[in-house]
Structure formats: structure tokens, C-alpha cells
Amino acid sequence: MNIQEKIRMIKNALDVEEDIDSGTALNSLEEWDSLGIVSIMALVDKTFHRTLTPEQLEACSSVEDILNYMVPNDGE
Numbered sequence: 001m002n003i004q005e006k007i008r009m010i011k012n013a014l015d016v017e018e019d020i021d022s023g024t025a026l027n028s029l030e031e032w033d034s035l036g037i038v039s040i041m042a043l044v045d046k047t048f049h050r051t052l053t054p055e056q057l058e059a060c061s062s063v064e065d066i067l068n069y070m071v072p073n074d075g076e
Contacts, residue, residue, distance in 0.1 A: 006070050009047070010063060013039040022064040040066060048072050 003022065011020055014031040026032040037057045044050050048070055060066055 003067065006067055007063060009043060009070075010040065010066055013043040015039075020063055022062065022067060024063045026060055026062060026065075044069050 007020060007022065010016075014029065014036045016029055016031050020029070029036070034054075037054055040057055041052050041054070044052050044066075049072060050069060052069055056069070057066070
């Protein structure tokens, strides 16, 4: 899966209509709220088998920070 596919997954999970890229600041997105955080947690868990905490995602400042979590867990 390439970066563009992952960004498209983030965009869909957050229900963002505007274009985003890895440098997009999350706080610039109206959709980056508690529901958005839960949506990203579910996406990463279901697709990449990684469990993220709300605190981990609240610490993210850009789309790139989320992309860094979008790798499969070793041994899964």
C-alpha cells in the first residue's frame, strides 16, 4: 500500500472533503476531533492490527504522524 492510498484512507475515515497530504496540519481540519480520533483508531486497528491510544493520536500534529502508525504490527 502506497502513501497516497493511506492518505485516501485517512481522508475517508475523517470524512474530509478537501485535499490533504502528509504535511497537512491536523488542527487545520474541522473533522479532527474526538470522533475523528476514534475513526483513525478503528482504521489503524482494523487495517494494520495496531492498537493506538487516544493520547497517541492527540499528540499527532500532521497527517504524516498518522501515517507513521500505519504499518503492520510485527508478528501479525
